[in-house]
Amino acid sequence: AAKESGGDTFRFYSSEMNARAVSRMDMEANLRRALEQEEFFIEYQPQIDLITNKVAGVEALLRWQHPQLGVIPPTQFIGLAEETNLILPLGEWVMRRVFEQCVMWKQEGYLPFRVGINVSGRQFVQPDFVDMVCRLLDETGAAPELLEFEITESVVMKDVDAAVLTLEALKKLGINMAIDDFGTGYSSLSCLKHLPLNRLKIDKSFISDLQDNADDRAIVEATIAMAKRLELGVTAEGVETEGQYGFVQKRECDEVQGFYFSRPLSPSEVADAWLIKR
Ligand code: C2E
Numbered sequence: 515a516a517k518e519s520g521g522d523t524f525r526f527y528s529s530e531m532n533a534r535a536v537s538r539m540d541m542e543a544n545l546r547r548a549l550e551q552e553e554f555f556i557e558y559q560p561q562i563d564l565i566t567n568k569v570a571g572v573e574a575l576l577r578w579q580h581p582q583l584g585v586i587p588p589t590q591f592i593g594l595a596e597e598t599n600l601i602l603p604l605g606e607w608v609m610r611r612v613f614e615q616c617v618m619w620k621q622e623g624y625l626p627f628r629v630g631i632n633v634s635g636r637q638f639v640q641p642d643f644v645d646m647v648c649r650l651l652d653e654t655g656a657a658p659e660l661l662e663f664e665i666t667e668s669v670v671m672k673d674v675d676a677a678v679l680t681l682e683a684l685k686k687l688g689i690n691m692a693i694d695d696f697g698t699g700y701s702s703l704s705c706l707k708h709l710p711l712n713r714l715k716i717d718k719s720f721i722s723d724l725q726d727n728a729d730d731r732a733i734v735e736a737t738i739a740m741a742k743r744l745e746l747g748v749t750a751e752g753v754e755t756e757g758q759y760g761f762v763q764k765r766e767c768d769e770v771q772g773f774y775f776s777r778p779l780s781p782s783e784v785a786d787a788w789l790i791k792r
Pocket residue numbers: 559574575576587588589592605608632633634664694695718751752753754771772773774778
C-alpha cells in the first residue's frame with residue numbers, strides 16, 4: 515500500500531521496494547512522463563441496484579501503473595495533478611478512454627448501463643469544459659445518456675451561478691450528474707434543490723461505521739430520505755459488509771457500490787462478472 519506523508523515529500527511503499535521517498539518535483543516530472551507514456555489505466559467498479567440486485571452502472575476509477583513503484587492509487591496523485599493543472603490533460607485522457615470503452619461494450623452487445631466518471635473541480639470550471647465534452651462525444655460516439663459525471667459539493671458551492679450554467683449545459687447534452695462524497699462538504703440544501711442533479715452518492719465515511727455509530731446511521735437514513743423526496747437517485751458508497759448492505763437496503767437506498775459486491779475491476783473482468791449480453 516502507498517501512503518502519503520506530510521510536507522513536500524511523497525512516499526511510496528511497494529512490495530518490491532523498501533520505503534522510498536520521491537520529491538514533489540520528481541513526482542511532477544514523473545506525472546508528466548506518465549501522461550506522455552500513457553502509464554495510466556482505468557478500473558470499473560459495479561454499482562448494484564438494490565431492487566433487482568443487478569448492475570445499474572459502473573464507476574471509472576483511475577490508476578497509475580508506475581514502471582518502478584507499481585500501481586499507484588488516485589488519492590496519491592490527483593491532488594498534485596490538480597495543483598499542477600496536469601489534471602486537465604489527464605482528465606481529458608480519462609474521459610476519452612472511458613467514452614471509447616462505453617462504445618466498445620455497446621459493440622460487444624452488452625445491455626446499456628450507466629458509467630460514472632469523476633470530474634475534478636479544476637476541469638469543471640474550465641471555460642471550454644463543455645466544449646471538450648461535446649468534442650469527445652462526437653469523436654467517440656459515446657451515448658451521453660449513459661454517462662454520469664461525479665463532482666463534489668465544494669465544486670458546486672465555490673461558484674454556484676457558474677456551476678448552474680455548466681450543469682445546465684451538460685444536462686442539455688444528456689449527461690447525468692451526481693454529487694460524490696455527499697455529506698463531507700458544505701452544501702446548502704436549498705441550493706442543491708435548484709441544481710439539475712440526478713444522484714447523491716453518500717460518502718463511504720458514513721457507511722464504514724454504521725454498525726457502531728448512531729450519528730452515522732441518522733445521517734445515512736436522513737440522506738436517503740431526502741434524496742428520495744427530491745427525486746434524486748441515491749447510492750451508498752463503500753458498502754463492505756452484509757450489515758451495511760442490509761441497513762441501506764431497508765431504508766430503500768437505490769444502489770450500492772462497495773467491496774461487499776465487488777472491488778474495481780478491469781474492463782474485461784467487469785464485463786465477464788457483471789455485464790449482461792442482449
Ligand atoms: P470516489 O470517486 O469517491 O471513488 C470511490 C473510492 O472508494 C474508490 O477509491 C474506490 O475504490 C473506493 N471504494 C469503493 N468501494 C469501497 C469499499 O467497500 N471500501 C473501501 N474502503 N473503499 C471502497 P479509489 O479508486 O482509490 O479512488 C479514490 C478517489 O480518487 C475517488 O473517490 C475520486 O475522488 C478520485 N478519482 C479516481 N479516479 C479519478 C479520475 O479519473 N479523475 C479524478 N479527478 N478523480 C478520480
